Amino acid sequence: MKINGTHHRTIWPDPANKEEICILDQRLLPHRIVIEKLRDPEDAITAISDMYVRGAGLIGATAGFGMYLAALKAPESGFSSFMNQYSDALGNSRPTARNLKWAIERVNREIDKVQTVGEKREKAFATGCEIADEDALFCRKIGEHGVALIAEISRRKNGEPVNILTHCNAGWLAFVDYGSATAPIYAARDAGIDIHVWVDETRPWNQGARLTAWELQQEGIPNTLICDNTGGHLMQHGLVDMVLVGSDRTTHTGDVANKIGTYLKAVAARDNGIPFYAALPSSTFDWNIDNGFDIPIEQRSENEVTQVMGLDATGAMSNVTLCAPGTKAANYGFDITPSRLVSGLITERGVVDANRDAIHKLYPEGAGTGKSEFQA
Known part of the structure; x- marks a missing residue:
């Protein structure tokens, strides 16, 4: 939708660096329009728990990209253990919205389908983008x-x-x-x-x-x-x-x-x-x-x-x-x-x-x- 006549989404990968995820800091709206960047998996947890982002669908999309950021940080040795621990922490960032754990579960299912850590990271990114695109599509259909x-x-x-x-x-x-x-x-x-x-x-x-x-x-x-x-x-x-x-x-x-x-x-x-x-x-x-x-x-x-x-x-x-x-x-x-x-x-x-x-x-x-x- 629009801010001052210009189309925006609420979350998107930085076109110049897909390892950074952009969000609108909703705590400051409508008085300040500030774009924050999530660079670390902990940033996604903070964004959700402290309500930089809020709302069922956006929480789910942020969780999807948070899983991608975690996949980037996860070591090649112990990748699965790291992702499991992060999934638990991210899933506890807010308790009520179903979309949060739904997105986490979806990314985990998808990365389990491929073998190498590189493939898992690419799959996590693709799935995060799919979750965001699907959310927008489903809302349009609503x-x-x-x-x-x-x-x-x-x-x-x-x-x-x-x-x-x-x-x-x-x-x-x-x-x-x-x-x-x-x-x-x-x-x-x-x-x-x-x-x-x-x-x-x-x-x-x-x-x-x-x-x-x-x-x-x-x-x-x-x-x-x-x-x-x-x-x-x-x-x-x-x-x-x-x-x-x-x-x-x-x-x-x-x-x-x-x-x-x-x-x-x-x-x-x-x-x-x-x-x-x-x-x-x-x-x-x-x-x-x-x-x-x-x-x-x-x-x-x-x-x-x-x-x-x-x-x-x-x-x-x-x-x-x-x-x-x-x-x-x-x-x-x-x-x-x-x-x-x-x-x-x-x-x-x-x-x-x-x-x-x-x-x-x-x-x-x-x-x-x-x-x-x-x-x-």
């Missing part, structure tokens, strides 16, 4: 399938603006390109459908305020930032036509793990008869967990709740403390929206009901395998 839902609402409203509420950032900044929840929005814009997006601020990291609103502005999509507690009021007054969110992990039975606060939006949507959709590529499915409440929920530093970062009057980035010294805070990163509250899942293969039978019918090769490495 847009192609999801736009029909928006078009139907537009028809019912006789062309009046379709008001979409989204939570957190499931845009191109959370993936490699297009995004999941934003892909149908961009497709609707391209189809000439009049749309408007309500953007939750998404405390405590404010990914909606810092990222989604800025991203939509860059793409010329009308949007309005709201505090997290406003959505229910808007729904009660007929100002929301659909809720469209992403997912960091979705069970094969249809439960959705997404940024904390998503569940409350789903409850409010159900109470007001508003459709609630989650958009996700198949790499986000977990084929081994039946109940969403078994998904590990990340708990992060309480400083992210008690402090907020922004641009001060001098133009400098600074942290501000919001509460009294010594205040204790809980910082759960995600919550679970049960499948009964989900109107449907928008995937690269189409829109599917959020239940086991429908998901397994759409992805028969995934059932019971613990894998989701599919071709659209």
